[in-house]
Amino acid sequence: MRKTLILKVDCENPDGEKIDLAAEAIRRGGLVAFPTETVYGLGADALNPKAVREIYAVKMRPPDNPIIVHIAVKDDVYRLAESVPRYAERLMDLFWPGPLTLVLKASGIVPKVTTGGLDTVAIRMPKHKVALALIKASETPIAAPSANLAGRPSPTVAEHVIQDLYGRIDVIIDAGPTSIGVESTVLDLTSDPPQILRPGGATYEDLRKALGKVDIHPSALAKSELPIERARSPGMKHKHYAPKAEMILVEGDFSLIVGKIMELAEHYAKAGRKVGVLATDESAPNYKVGVIKSLGNRRDLSLAAKNLFKTLREFDEEGVDLIIAEGLPQEGLGLAIMNRLRRAAGYNIITLG
Numbered sequence: 001m002r003k004t005l006i007l008k009v010d011c012e013n014p015d016g017e018k019i020d021l022a023a024e025a026i027r028r029g030g031l032v033a034f035p036t037e038t039v040y041g042l043g044a045d046a047l048n049p050k051a052v053r054e055i056y057a058v059k060m061r062p063p064d065n066p067i068i069v070h071i072a073v074k075d076d077v078y079r080l081a082e083s084v085p086r087y088a089e090r091l092m093d094l095f096w097p098g099p100l101t102l103v104l105k106a107s108g109i110v111p112k113v114t115t116g117g118l119d120t121v122a123i124r125m126p127k128h129k130v131a132l133a134l135i136k137a138s139e140t141p142i143a144a145p146s147a148n149l150a151g152r153p154s155p156t157v158a159e160h161v162i163q164d165l166y167g168r169i170d171v172i173i174d175a176g177p178t179s180i181g182v183e184s185t186v187l188d189l190t191s192d193p194p195q196i197l198r199p200g201g202a203t204y205e206d207l208r209k210a211l212g213k214v215d216i217h218p219s220a221l222a223k224s225e226l227p228i229e230r231a232r233s234p235g236m237k238h239k240h241y242a243p244k245a246e247m248i249l250v251e252g253d254f255s256l257i258v259g260k261i262m263e264l265a266e267h268y269a270k271a272g273r274k275v276g277v278l279a280t281d282e283s284a285p286n287y288k289v290g291v292i293k294s295l296g297n298r299r300d301l302s303l304a305a306k307n308l309f310k311t312l313r314e315f316d317e318e319g320v321d322l323i324i325a326e327g328l329p330q331e332g333l334g335l336a337i338m339n340r341l342r343r344a345a346g347y348n349i350i351t352l353g
């Protein structure tokens with residue numbers, strides 16, 4: 001077991017000495033979990049292949065699932081990418097710092113282990129004072145996937161990182177809950193038109209406004225497992241976001257969803273299952289059976305995104321063995337939420353209406 005140092009810092013005004021301690025660990029080739037505005041990341045020096053290999057080992061992450069490189073100054077894009085199309089600069093101006101990851105042709109300085117063997121690199125600048133301070137103090141770009149064990153729901157508070165990785169990494173920086181709660185949008189700029197490989201914090205609608213035309217990779221919208229060409233969207237083929245409990249997602253017409261979930265909850269509870277219902281404020285009073293948890297008001301998708309992973313982990317903590325989840329509208333952040341719910345359910349989906 002490794003000694004894990006937990007550093008509590010203020011999210012708006014992080015203590016420079018603590019950031020320096022964490023940055024030293026990064027420079028030495030160590031692993032540091034840190035908050036971003038999306039989820040907590042597990043960081044290592046992106047240019048140190050040995051350090052990045054440790055990320056895969058500790059997370060038990062499949063070796064072909066590449067890692068996003070986090071930067072604090074735009075100039076670093078020109079070192080990490082071989083070429084930067086003009087519209088990439090426009091996107092950086094509009095969306096950075098923020099939850100948009102750009103996939104570009106990688107330069108020679110990016111180790112193959114960071115890109116999962118691909119010739120592209122995924123880069124983003126997080127909108128979080130602690131993350132930016134850590135990257136600057138480390139004086140190197142930081143490769144960071146979500147700071148959870150592979151396959152588990154992503155961490156949105158430091159406690160989740162402690163659950164999954166305590167004793168396996170060097171430092172955990174705790175700056176409270178993350179503000180967005182789902183990961184960044186991954187946008188591939190090596191295809192024309194640009195293509196969303198993973199929906200996330202930057203919405204399709206906003207990207208379309210900025211670019212005119214944007215595609216969405218079919219796997220990002222899929223309701224069942226698709227055969228994925230490895231070269232394009234490697235992360236999409238792996239198990240992801242899953243609670244320990246089995247999960248059924250009921251999506252479609254809201255007026256039909258509630259009745260169906262009431263029926264399923266009763267059926268499975270009678271069969272002896274410990275049922276959990278992932279509900280919303282509007283529907284929660286209807287459910288009488290099982291552990292009921294609400295993601296918030298159906299119209300407030302940013303609150304639902306913020307609550308999503310935390311709530312999935314809470315069901316596990318309460319020993320629920322079957323989660324029945326309500327689908328949400330697929331607009332705005334709802335696209336990312338539905339992508340995570342479908343995958344968390346292992347595509348165990350009932351569509352109504």
Ligand code: AMP
Pocket residue numbers: 065066067068103115118120121122144145146183186197198232233234235236
């Ligand atoms: P994570 O940070 O664990 O949430 O996962 C990072 C996501 O970014 C995964 O879905 C990866 O497949 C994706 N990604 C990272 N680098 C690349 C790349 N070079 N090309 C395509 N997707 C990438």
Ligand code: MG
Pocket residue numbers: 145146154
């Ligand atoms: Mg992840």
